[in-house]
Amino acid sequence: MRKPINPVVEKLKPSGIRKFFDLANTMQGVISLGVGEPDFDTPWHICENAIHSMSTGKTHYTANRGLLELRQAICEFHKVRYHQNYDPEKETLVTVGGSEAIDLAMRALVTPGDEVIVLDPNYVAYAPTIELAGGIPVPIELKEEHEFKLMPDVLQHAITDKTKAMIINYPSNPTGGVMTKEDYEKIVPIIKESGIYVISDEIYAELSFDQDFASLAQFDEVKDQILVINGFSKAFAMTGWRLGYVLSNAEISSAMTKIHQYVIMSAPTQAQYAAIEALRHGLEDVLTMKKDYMNRRNLLVNRLNRMGLKTNMPHGTFYVFPNIQKTGLTSDEFCEKLLDEEKVACVPGNAFGEHGEGFIRISYAYSIDHIKEACDRIERFLSNLTK
Incomplete structure (x- = not known):
């Protein structure tokens, strides 16, 4: 009898993030620094807009692409904040988190x-x-000495x-690295x-600390080749609302919308009304929150x-990526011992x-x-390693 599970799915590894988070949850007294979720609650005025939408009967499906009012707010936000120009009717799609947007982009573009x-x-x-x-991930190394930036020669090769x-994420999870406009200028001709x-996964765009956020979508000569992924989870502390979006040229946007129509229909209505308030007054x-993160x-x-x-020093996101090679431990060994001996989860x-x-x-x-x-606790752990 044949196995019922798709072999591609069978080969996928469980998330390494969740592995340590789930383990930490079984232990008492653990300080968990593992999951990338703001510890702030969603600002109340954003929640109120969602509540108001329910109280006034706005509890039905929206257009497949999302509320036009929200799409207009997204495009205005990107024009003012990031100098990116998109059409709210043909180039904007509201999704269930940035995660769905990434999945749609892959399924619309990639063939076996x-x-x-x-x-x-x-x-x-x-990679999953x-x-x-049906695609093949091709990893290229980002180096600590380059602050985990994408280098032109590595990309060309x-x-x-x-x-x-190519899929990129700046500011970067996990490294906190960023790309400046000058950095992008070096790779635009290659693209x-x-x-x-x-x-371009730009979910941490608003959490750029030491310089202005830059995007490949700001370069007109390659704009039609760029798909911008963003959302509300990180900057506005709206992880549980599950709302994101993707901006792209009209042809690709139409293809992604077709997939979205069949598997999702439309993103949650109340979350969309909350997002309108976030963009306009949040x-x-x-x-x-950003000031607190920097401290x-x-x-x-x-x-x-x-x-x-x-x-x-990470110039964006809310992650640091310390080098632990001097300890002689592998990354897994370090995290396992730290959790076991000092109850800190990384x-x-x-x-x-x-x-x-x-x-x-x-x-x-x-x-x-x-x-x-x-x-x-980490300092005590390191001290005990040397004894």
């Missing part, structure tokens, strides 16, 4: 055997969505006749000449470097790709008190 470049380290969901679409697309598509909330970042990076774990760097080995990811989307206590 197509190669898709992924940056390594990278967010854990990218490529494989589920990775592109072949089979390359269909233009090769004709590849770029899926930036002050974002700035408040936490500075504390955590200083503590880690002082205790001997070399850590680049994520091994190899959960984010082969070149994440030798690092761990620590999220600072937690209170200052939790971060201080976790640092004390």
Whole structure:
């Protein structure tokens, strides 16, 4: 009798992030710095707009692409904040989180055997969505000495006749690295000449700390090759609302909308009304949270470097990616021993790709008190390693 499960699905590895999070949940007294979710609640005025929509009977399906009012707000937001220009009617699709947007992009673009470049380290969901679409992930190494930026020569070398697309994520989960406009200027000619598509996951765009956010979609010469993924989870503390969107040229947007029609219909109505309020009146909330994240970042990076774990200053997101190679432990060994001996949960760097080995990811989307206590425990752990 044949196995009923799709062999591609059978081969997928469980998320390395969830593995340690689930293990930590079975233990008492654990400080978990593993999951990338804001510790702030969704601002109340955003919740109120969702409640008002329910109280006034707005409890039905929206258009497949999402509420036109929301799509208009998204496009206006991107024009003002990021200097990106998109048509709300033909180039904008509201999705169930950024995760659905990534899946739609892969299924709309990738045919069996197509190669898709992924940056390594990278967010854990990218390679599986490529494989589920029949594509072949091609990882390229990001190096600590380059602050985990995408280097032009590395990209040029990775592109072949089979390359269909590349997926990037800046500011980066897990490294906190960013790309500046000047960095992108060096790779735009490569993208233009090769004709590849770029899926640009910009979910942390509002959490850029030390310089203005930059995007490939700001370059007119390659704009039609760029698919911008964004959403409301990280910046507006709306993880549970499950709302994202994708901006792209009209042809690709139409293809993604067809898939979305059949598998989703439309994103949650109340979440869409909440998102309208977030875009129109929520930036002050974002700035408040962002200031808090920067204080936490500075504390955590200083503590880690002082205790001997070399850590680049992340210029975005709410993650640090310290180098633990001096301990002589693998990423898995380090995280397992730290959890067992000091009850601090982090994520091994190899959960984010082969070149994440030798690092761990620590999220600072937690209170200052939790971060201080976790640092004390990590320092004690390191001290005991040397005895």
